[in-house]
Amino acid sequence: FLALAGLFLFAVPSVYALNEVSAVNTYSALQSDPTAVIFDTRSVDEHNGLVPPWSTTSANTIDTDSAYNGTPKWRSGVTTTGATKLPIPLPFWIDSTASGTTPQNTTEVRTIIEGLLARGVIDFDTPIYLLCKTAYRSHYMGLWIEANSFYNAKTGLTSYFTNLNDIDADGDPANGAGGMQEWNANNLPVYMGTARVSTSAGATLVPPTVFATFDGSSTFTVSVLEPSSSSLFTEPAVTRVSLQIFDSAGDKGSEVAFSLNDTTAGDIWTDYTFDATAYPFVIPNSTYSWRAYAANSAGRGLASDTVNNNALGVTDISAVNAEAAAKSGDGLVIDVRTVEEHNGCNIAWGGTFAGCPTTEAANRGAPAWVDTATGVTMQSINVPYWIRSNTGVSPEDPTEFANAFDALKTAGVIDFNTRIYLLCRSGYRSYWAGVYLQSLGFRNVYNVDGNNAYSQGGMLEWSSSGLLVPWNTTYDRGWKAPQVFAVSPADGYANGAPSTFTIGILEPTWGGTDGVLYYTTIDRLSLYVDGVEQVFTTADPTTGSLWTTYNFSYTPTSSTTSYPWNVRAESQNRSDETNSAANLVSWGPNADADGLGNSLSVA
Incomplete structure (x- = not known):
């Protein structure tokens, strides 16, 4: 009887109804619940910033319709922190043969969903939000998923999804007002891409959709998802899959394993495995975190021990x-x-x-x-x-x-x-x-953009948040002192006092080329040792180059005592504008020594 009951259970549609939810409420839910995901039911072409393939015969045609184009992005956790995420592609229609209210390739849709279940990305009660251009495809994808059971290889269970939500505030899939149209109408965040140059220049190509797992002892698995695209668009090849181990704070890390082989061709799911027991792979004895990247010409997809969803390298803060x-x-x-x-x-x-x-x-x-x-x-x-x-x-x-x-x-x-x-x-x-900085190798790059x-x-945002912005109210000016840095010795000095102290001065290029522009001169550059000015120059040492190195010669009286040291730059900020304010005097706030002196600023 129980066996018959079980067969009967999976022969009928789920009792859980597809919910209709607004784009604004979707965005709020995604921010507050890091387990929530968006299924982007548009074609892979549209997911990458191109027009629907059935609307053109030309390859790589960029979608310039701001009412419908773009791909949502959000940050998980609270609204001001967390990893930046993108939707998971789950195409309802794939190419120009698309039509009807059933997924064009139901086998592929099932393969994607059951692959996500097997990798622990989602479960049957995960909040899933479905999106397309206007809510038509997402609505019918939701109904199809709702009516079918799926197998979770991770748990061994077959069941139905219980938390399906279509992004469409009015619940009418035929009026063209939901989905990406509604998302854009409410000015919700969209992904801008990371590809400055690509075969589809100007399109917001997305990085690989990547997920990762660790079995707890020896094997890291990095999974790349690549649904079928139309014949008018070929996804960029995966150029590097990387596994990185970081300290417990997530600040300092190094690549411990990688693959340069793109083995994803023609496969919906591709798994890259890294053996933690194989030389030269070494797992730290101390607490650590790990991240996995899959890169293509469009950027890097991210997965980690805390963020197992498609995320990006430049995090907003x-x-x-x-x-x-x-x-x-x-x-x-x-x-x-x-x-x-x-x-x-x-x-x-x-x-x-x-x-x-x-x-x-x-x-x-x-x-x-x-x-x-x-x-x-x-x-x-x-x-x-x-x-x-x-x-x-x-x-x-x-x-x-x-x-x-x-x-x-x-x-x-x-x-x-x-x-x-x-x-x-x-x-x-x-x-x-x-x-750009990420392409130069910087790992912890944040963009100040809270919304x-x-x-x-x-x-x-900095100003509207009431944060510190120095401004001279007497002259109504915000001119800055020179950007000076203490370069060496790096740790103060001890046991053989140095005679050379090296200063660096950073002077970026000004915008004005008409001879009427803001400029800064250095009128006094000073070396302070143990809080006392020991030597200085009143000649501006800069040469008009981006970076100027200047050396002070000074031998401390003691060769065995360690003292802090700093550099200060006094400047007169001038402008050739008509009726300019009087000269201003300030001290360089960027004086920075790595040792005991650390940093010094005098208002």
């Missing part, structure tokens, strides 16, 4: 959280706006200086914070991504941008594991700056 981390010494803020913006002036687009202060109050000045341990006011470091023109997703001067970060590494200010909080006006430039929309983040 709120201004409040970025400031709190910087105050505690866990990383620093780097301002990728123009030199003019960083100094509170209007952008010199096209090379024409437009005056100070900026006419946009919310974008004036630059972030600063008070270091909790020392009480020192620290300024953000300025490394412009654009200089005098909007160059889109690439740095205006890639060589200068990369060299600036190389200089900061040389000075010991950052390394590849440093948490870097990038900030621009609204979050757009800083996002792409983060993508994920790239329109109200950055300096706009």
Whole structure:
């Protein structure tokens, strides 16, 4: 009787009804529940920013209709932290032969869903939100899933899904108002991509959809999902699958295993396995975390021991959280706006200086914070991504941008594991700056954008959050002192006092080329040892280059005592604008010694 009852149970549709839910409520639910997922039932082509394949005969045609295009993104956990995620592709229709209210390839749909169950990505009670262009395909995909049972190889159970939700506020799949249309109408976050150059230039190609598991003893498995696309689009090949071990804080890590072979061709699921017992793989004895990446030309998909879903490398963070981390010494803020913006002036687009202060109050000045341990006011470091023109997703001067970060590494200010909080006006430039930094090897890159929309983040969010923005109210100016750094010796000095102290000065390119622009001169550069000025120069040592190295010669009286040391730069900030304010005097807030002196700023 029980056996017959079991057969009868799986012969009838599930008693759980498909729910209709708004895009806004979906986004809120995804943020609060890290187990929730979106199934993107559009074609793989649309999932990658292209038009539906049945609407064209041309390959790689970019969808420019802002009412319907794009791919949702969100951050799990609370609204200000967590890993950035993308939907899981589950095509209802695949190519130009698509029609009807049944999935075009039911076998493939079942393979994807049961693969997700077997890998522990979802379970039968996982909140699943279905999305398509307007809610038609997602509605009928939901009904099909609802009516069918699925096998979970991980648990050995066959059952029905109990928490299916169609993104369509009004519940009418035929009126074209749900899905991606509703998501965009509510200005919810969409993925901008990481591919600056691709075969579909301008399309928001997504990175591989990747998941990972560890059996607890010896084997890490990295799984890549590749549903079928139309003949008009070929997904970029997987170029690297990487397994990385990190310290318990997730800050410092290294690659312990990788594969350069793309074995995904023609397969819905592809598993890469890494044997933790094989040389040279070594699992730390101490507490650790791990991450797995699968990369293609569009970017990197991420999976880890805490985030087993398609996630991205550049993580958005709120201004409040970025400031709190910087105050505690866990990383620093780097301002990728123009030199003019960083100094509170209007952008010199096209090379024409437009005056100070900026006419946009919310974008004036630059972030600063008070270091909790020392009480020192620290300024953000300025490394412009654009200089005098909007160059889109690439740095205006890639060589200068990369060299600036190389200089900061040389000075010991950052390394590849440093948490870097990038900030621009609204979050757009800083996002792409983060993508670029990742390509240079930086592992912990964050974009200051609390709402994920790239329109109200950055300096706009920093200012509206009431965070510190130094501004001289007497002269109504936000000019900054020179960016000076203590390079060596790195640890103060002891047991054989040094006679050479090396200083680094960072001077990015200004936007103005018309001779009427903001500039800074160094009027006094000083070496302080044990809090006392020992030697100085009043000659500006900079040469107009991006990075200037200057050496002080000084031999301490004791060769056995360790003292802290710092460098200070006094500047007179001037502007050639008409009726300019009087000269301002300030001290360099970026003086930074790695040893006991650490950092020093004098207002």
